[in-house]
Amino acid sequence: MALVVQKFGGTSVGDVERIQNVARRVVETKRAGHDVVVCVSAMSGETNALVSLAEQVSGGRPPHAREYDVLLSVGEQKTIALLAMAIQELGEPARSFTGAQMGMRTNSEHNRARIEAVNADVLHENLKGGSVCVIAGFQGVSDSGDITTLGRGGSDTSAVAVACALEADVCEIYTDVDGVYTADPRVVKDAQKLARIAFEEMLELASLGAKVLQIRSVKFAMRYGLPLHVRSSFSADEGTWVMPEEEVMEQLVVSGVTCNKNEAKIRLQSVPDQPGIAARVFTPLGDAGIVVDMIIQNYASDGSTDMTFTVPRADYSRALEIAKAAGDQLSSRSVDGDDSIAKVSIVGLGMKDHAGVATRMFEVLARKEINIQMISTSEIKISVVIDEAHSDVAVQALHAEFIDDLSD
Amino acid sequence: MALVVQKFGGTSVGDVERIQNVARRVVETKRAGHDVVVCVSAMSGETNALVSLAEQVSGGRPPHAREYDVLLSVGEQKTIALLAMAIQELGEPARSFTGAQMGMRTNSEHNRARIEAVNADVLHENLKGGSVCVIAGFQGVSDSGDITTLGRGGSDTSAVAVACALEADVCEIYTDVDGVYTADPRVVKDAQKLARIAFEEMLELASLGAKVLQIRSVKFAMRYGLPLHVRSSFSADEGTWVMPEEEVMEQLVVSGVTCNKNEAKIRLQSVPDQPGIAARVFTPLGDAGIVVDMIIQNYASDGSTDMTFTVPRADYSRALEIAKAAGDQLSSRSVDGDDSIAKVSIVGLGMKDHAGVATRMFEVLARKEINIQMISTSEIKISVVIDEAHSDVAVQALHAEFIDDLSD
Numbered sequence: 001m002a003l004v005v006q007k008f009g010g011t012s013v014g015d016v017e018r019i020q021n022v023a024r025r026v027v028e029t030k031r032a033g034h035d036v037v038v039c040v041s042a043m044s045g046e047t048n049a050l051v052s053l054a055e056q057v058s059g060g061r062p063p064h065a066r067e068y069d070v071l072l073s074v075g076e077q078k079t080i081a082l083l084a085m086a087i088q089e090l091g092e093p094a095r096s097f098t099g100a101q102m103g104m105r106t107n108s109e110h111n112r113a114r115i116e117a118v119n120a121d122v123l124h125e126n127l128k129g130g131s132v133c134v135i136a137g138f139q140g141v142s143d144s145g146d147i148t149t150l151g152r153g154g155s156d157t158s159a160v161a162v163a164c165a166l167e168a169d170v171c172e173i174y175t176d177v178d179g180v181y182t183a184d185p186r187v188v189k190d191a192q193k194l195a196r197i198a199f200e201e202m203l204e205l206a207s208l209g210a211k212v213l214q215i216r217s218v219k220f221a222m223r224y225g226l227p228l229h230v231r232s233s234f235s236a237d238e239g240t241w242v243m244p245e246e247e248v249m250e251q252l253v254v255s256g257v258t259c260n261k262n263e264a265k266i267r268l269q270s271v272p273d274q275p276g277i278a279a280r281v282f283t284p285l286g287d288a289g290i291v292v293d294m295i296i297q298n299y300a301s302d303g304s305t306d307m308t309f310t311v312p313r314a315d316y317s318r319a320l321e322i323a324k325a326a327g328d329q330l331s332s333r334s335v336d337g338d339d340s341i342a343k344v345s346i347v348g349l350g351m352k353d354h355a356g357v358a359t360r361m362f363e364v365l366a367r368k369e370i371n372i373q374m375i376s377t378s379e380i381k382i383s384v385v386i387d388e389a390h391s392d393v394a395v396q397a398l399h400a401e402f403i404d405d406l407s408d
Numbered sequence: 409m410a411l412v413v414q415k416f417g418g419t420s421v422g423d424v425e426r427i428q429n430v431a432r433r434v435v436e437t438k439r440a441g442h443d444v445v446v447c448v449s450a451m452s453g454e455t456n457a458l459v460s461l462a463e464q465v466s467g468g469r470p471p472h473a474r475e476y477d478v479l480l481s482v483g484e485q486k487t488i489a490l491l492a493m494a495i496q497e498l499g500e501p502a503r504s505f506t507g508a509q510m511g512m513r514t515n516s517e518h519n520r521a522r523i524e525a526v527n528a529d530v531l532h533e534n535l536k537g538g539s540v541c542v543i544a545g546f547q548g549v550s551d552s553g554d555i556t557t558l559g560r561g562g563s564d565t566s567a568v569a570v571a572c573a574l575e576a577d578v579c580e581i582y583t584d585v586d587g588v589y590t591a592d593p594r595v596v597k598d599a600q601k602l603a604r605i606a607f608e609e610m611l612e613l614a615s616l617g618a619k620v621l622q623i624r625s626v627k628f629a630m631r632y633g634l635p636l637h638v639r640s641s642f643s644a645d646e647g648t649w650v651m652p653e654e655e656v657m658e659q660l661v662v663s664g665v666t667c668n669k670n671e672a673k674i675r676l677q678s679v680p681d682q683p684g685i686a687a688r689v690f691t692p693l694g695d696a697g698i699v700v701d702m703i704i705q706n707y708a709s710d711g712s713t714d715m716t717f718t719v720p721r722a723d724y725s726r727a728l729e730i731a732k733a734a735g736d737q738l739s740s741r742s743v744d745g746d747d748s749i750a751k752v753s754i755v756g757l758g759m760k761d762h763a764g765v766a767t768r769m770f771e772v773l774a775r776k777e778i779n780i781q782m783i784s785t786s787e788i789k790i791s792v793v794i795d796e797a798h799s800d801v802a803v804q805a806l807h808a809e810f811i812d813d814l815s816d
Contacts, residue, residue, distance in 0.1 A: 016464040050486070056424040057493045064496050070504050071489035074482040078458070081479035085465045088472045096478050100508070101553055145509055 002169040003035045003127070007137065007159035010044035011176050012233040013079050019043075022233065023086035025174075030092055030132055037123060037133045037166065039159035040083055042075025050075060065110035069139075069149045073099065076136035076155075084134045094132040097122065099139035100147065104158065106140035112151035113140055115158075118165035135162060153214025160217040164224040171221065171228050173213060178232035179240035180205065180212055183257040187392050188399045194255060195238070198245040201255050202228075204347040204381045208258040218242065245349060253350035253357060254402035259391050263293060264316035264339035265308055265374065266323045271330045273305040281307065281326045288322060290315045294343070294376045294385065304333075308374060310385065313339055341373065342391035345383040346398055357402075358382050364401045370394055410577040411443045411535070415545065415567035418452035419584050420641040421487050427451075430641065431494035433582075438500055438540055445531060445541045445574065447567035448491055450483025458483060473518035477547070477557045481507065484544035484563075492542045502540040505530065507547035508555065512566065514548035520559035521548055523566075526573035543570060561622025568625040572632040579629065579636050581621060586640035587648035588613065588620055591665040595800050596807045602663060603646070606653040609663050610636075612755040612789045616666040626650065653757060661758035661765060662810035667799050671701060672724035672747035673716055673782065674731045679738045681713040689715065689734045696730060698723045702751070702784045702793065712741075716782060718793065721747050749781065750799035753791040754806055765810075766790050772809045778802055 006026060013019050022038070030036050042050075050071050054063040063071075080096035087094035103119030123133050137155030140148045150157055156173060163171035180202065183191040197205075199222035206215045212230055221228050221242065231239025271277055278297070285292055295309045311319040316339045327335035351357045361382055365372060370393065374385035386394055414434065421427050430446070438444045450458075458479050462471040471479075488504035495502035511527030531541050545563030548556045558565055564581060571579035587601040588610065605613075607630035614623045620638055629636050629650065639647025679685055686705070693700055703717045719727040724747045735743035759765045769790055773780060778801065782793035794802055 016461060019465065053424060053486075053490060054493060057427065057490050058497055061497075063493050067489045067492045067496070067502075067504055070492075070506075071486060074485045074489075077482045077485070078461075078479060081475045081482075082461060082465050084475040084478070085462060085471045088475070089466055089469075094475075096475055098478075098555075101555075147506075 001033045001035070003037075003166060004029055005037045005039060005159055005163035005166065005168045005171045006174060007039045007156060007171065008041070008174045008233060009155065009176075010041040010047070012174055013040050013083065014044040016082070019079070019082050020086050023083060023090055025233070026087055026132055027090045027092050035127045037127070037135060037162060037168070038083065039135050039137045039155060039162060040076060040079045041137050041155040043079055046075040046078065047072060066146055069110045069147050072149050073136070073139040073147050076138055080134045080136050087132050087134070092132055093130055094134055095126055096134040096136075098136050099158075100141035100145075102133070102135050102162070104140035104161070106142055106148045106150070108142035108144065108146060108148065110146075110148055113142070113148035115140065115150070115161050118161050120162075120165040123162070123166060153216050156214040156217035157220060160220045160226065160228070164220060164226050168226065171226055173228055173230045174233040175212060175230060176233065177212060178235055178237055179230055180242070180256070182255065182403045183395055183399045184259065187259065187395050188257070190404050191399065192403065194240045196241045196243060196248045197255055198248045198349050199242060200245060200380055201347050201349055202242045204345075204378070205256050205258060208260055208343070208345050208347065208381075208383070213242070248349070252348055252403065253354050254346045254348035256347045257395050257398045257403070258345045258347065259395050260343040260345075261388055261391065262313050263310040263341060263343055264313045264319075264337060265310045265341050265385060266320055266335070266337040267306065267308045268323060268327050268330070268332045268335050269306050270304040270333035271307060271327070273299060273303055277305070277330060278307070280330060281323065284322050284326060285311070285319060288318060290319050290322070294374055294383070296374050296376070310341070310343070310374070340388040341385050342388045342394075343383050343385050344391060344394045344398065345381055346402060347381045348402075349380050351380050351382075360401065361398065364397050365394060368393055368397050409441045409443070411445075411574060412437055413445045413447060413567055413571035413574065413576045413579045414582060415447045415564060415579065416449070416582045416641060417563065417584075418449040418455070420582055421448050421491065422452040424490070427487070427490050428494050431491060431498055433641070434495055434540055435498045435500050443535045445535070445543060445570060445576070446491065447543050447545045447563060447570060448484060448487045449545050449563040451487055454483040454486065455480060474554055477518050477555050480557050481544070481547040481555050484546055488542045488544050495540050495542070500540055501538055502542055503534055504542040504544075506544050507566075508549035508553075510541075510543050510570070512548035512569070514550055514556045514558070516550035516552065516554060516556065518554075518556055521550070521556035523548065523558070523569050526569050528570075528573040531570070531574060561624055564622040564625035565628060568628045568634065568636070572628060572634050576634065579634055581636055581638045582641040583620060583638060584641065585620060586643060586645055587638055588650070588664070590663065590811045591803055591807045592667065595667070595803050596665070598812050599807065600811065602648045604649045604651060604656045605663055606656045606757050607650060608653060608788055609755050609757055610650045612753075612786070613664050613666060616668055616751070616753050616755065616789075616791070621650070656757070660756055660811070661762050662754045662756035663758075664755045665803050665806045665811070666753045666755065667803050668751040668753075669796055669799065670721050671718040671749060671751055671793075672721045672727075672745060673718045673749050673793060674728055674743070674745040675714065675716040676731060676735050676738070676740045676743050677714050678712040678741035679715060679735070681707060681711050685713070685738060686715070688738060689731065692730050692734060693719070693727060696726060698727050698730070702782055702791070704782050704784070718749070718751070718782070748796040749793050750796040750802075751791050751793050752799060752802045752806065753789055754810060755789045756810075757788050759788050759790075768809065769806065772805050773802060776801055776805050
């Protein structure tokens with residue numbers, strides 16, 4: 001008998017029929033002899049409807065943060081009640097808990113609160129009493145008793161935090177894909193579902209835009225060594241286990257090839273190569289709330305330097321304006337940019353022990369005559385920025401080189 | 409400076425525009441120098457949508473009571489968040505409170521919980537800080553921390569209970585009519601809005617089917633001597649004040665004529681006139697959850713008796729079946745019924761001091777050739793059951809006799 005936390009997203013509970021489907025899944029797990037805690041999101045569409053109401057009331061201005069959380073939290077509250085009813089209809093006792101009721105304590109930063117503690121007593125007590133516990137993801141309560149929400153990816157994080165607090169055996173993340181793939185199957189026909197992946201790799205993949213798990217939840221699970229099982233709501237097949245590095249038996253050199261088309265690059269040509277320059281460029285960007293991803297600086301022979309960086313594509317024109325203002329002050333020869341780029345990355349724990357992976361990557365791209373504009377590396381990741389038009393070819397070629405080959 | 413509790417029902421907060429309208433109203437009161445607590449219902453239509461979801465999940469069976477309350481309570485939570493935002497948009501600080509947050513303690517009878525205590529500290533503290541407090545009607549929290557709802561008329565009751573706990577100066581009940589009328593204006597052209605009415609009269613009128621105030625809330629206000637002001641959400645005119653008898657200056661003999669078409673009558677002819685008979689008829693009805701209103705028993709000369717009673721029209725056929733079974737056991741000559749009756753009543757504190765009101769009522773009906781089937785009286789009310797077809801004529805004639813005459 002294990003203690004299992006199951007998390008279902010908005011699509012999985014999108015209507016009554018799907019909620020009943022989730023209930024069947026939960027009851028199966030319960031009847032297999034396990035204790036079950038289910039964490040759910042708002043029904044898909046629900047949050048958007050609430051956001052739109054708030055926008056109407058506040059006339060486009062950002063709504064008051066405290067009240068916004070009171071409003072948004074009704075989404076999950078609706079789902080927990082309906083799911084608890086559906087489980088009871090199948091003959092198993094079930095009780096629902098809002099964030100406040102289950103003791104999800106957060107700080108008081110509304111709309112993006114951080115979890116401070118989970119009081120597991122209520123859930124333990126109800127599990128002991130034989131109930132399935134249905135808990136609201138995304139929401140918590142501050143010390144002053146105010147409702148808070150965790151911001152983007154909050155439901156995954158709620159589920160993982162509760163699983164850690166309960167010392168659960170596994171946290172199952174149900175989603176509309178059936179696991180973590182070596183590449184986007186829409187781009188790479190031979191993309192493979194990974195049976196296991198290490199936390200560190202998953203973190204890199206999530207940071208690179210793989211939407212299957214939220215970064216915060218992976219960090220949480222990694223810190224506590226809690227195994228995650230990413231699997232499909234619509235099938236009983238095993239998905240992908242995300243677990244500590246030492247438990248991932250067969251390490252691939254490269255376990256995933258990703259592509260992110262949500263960035264744009266900006267270049268300041270020929271700025272003085274002296275201390276303090278970077279700060280004068282990036283401080284105003286930070287002040288404008290623009291998050292810079294890659295930064296590359298090249299030394300030129302004439303005592304000047306070129307600086308190139310990437311920003312989210314949605315912030316491109318604002319960032320370009322700010323960069324131009326900074327460039328003027330620094331007597332930059334010119335400031336230009338490009339918003340049709342793609343960042344293609346390979347990720348793998350095995351890289352640490354295998355020299356020459358970067359070289360092989362560059363050779364593959366050279367053979368396809370794809371020009372590399374920027375390069376950035378970490379211990380288990382290599383990213384290159386290329387022309388967006390070549391991204392599919394690049395991903396396919398890299399997948400063939402590093403992954404297909406191994407499985408043949 | 410006064411402390412004012414304002415209550416707005418589902419129609420008054422039915423969409424964003426109406427919520428903004430309510431916000432303006434609240435802000436006006438606040439800027440006139442008063443402390444304001446606003447109690448709101450779910451947006452109209454919202455509760456029905458939630459009920460329908462629950463019905464879909466539970467396949468027509470009654471949904472689990474605890475979870476049903478978790479579900480229904482999201483309706484008001486949505487409204488309080490939106491209204492607090494709308495008030496803030498107008499430049500006044502506002503904070504919303506769910507039933508649990510504001511300390512509305514109830515017993516744990518889900519779906520029809522009774523208020524046990526209101527902890528006014530949170531609201532007092534926030535009022536002192538200068539905020540408008542926006543509270544969710546209809547919902548509370550049990551000692552075990554479970555969400556409860558108060559059942560029908562809950563929002564009026566919430567508002568009145570909070571006003572009593574805060575020792576407010578008045579509880580304003582905003583509705584889609586502009587006060588309490590001497591009769592239904594759709595039936596009686598000359599129906600007048602009452603400036604003042606005593607609690608006792610209002611209780612009788614509410615019991616007789618006047619929908620403007622819920623019985624529970626009137627009882628609460630009466631017990632604490634809290635003045636209620638029933639008025640329109642859509643106009644600034646004074647409505648009707650409901651207050652202690654001694655403060656209603658000019659007492660009319662009859663302050664209202666009502667008509668209730670939601671009952672049906674059932675008659676057991678010729679049952680033995682002996683002890684225990686009534687119990688054998690009414691115990692099975694009570695067991696079936698059927699509420700009997702009027703009961704009349706006539707003595708016949710042959711040692712038998714006729715018994716007639718009324719039940720809600722929705723329960724008529726079930727009640728008739730039960731009565732027939734009881735009639736068989738009691739060797740009743742026959743059991744029959746009629747579901748096209750109307751109960752017409754006159755209500756007025758002045759009746760206590762004026763003899764002959766009943767006689768005048770019967771004479772008026774006799775002149776219109778309306779046959780009286782049943783009669784029931786209290787100190788400040790006389791009700792008669794007549795053929796439904798004659799109800800409008802009866803109400804108009806009684807209004808002309810007791811009310812129009814006085815105001816001429």
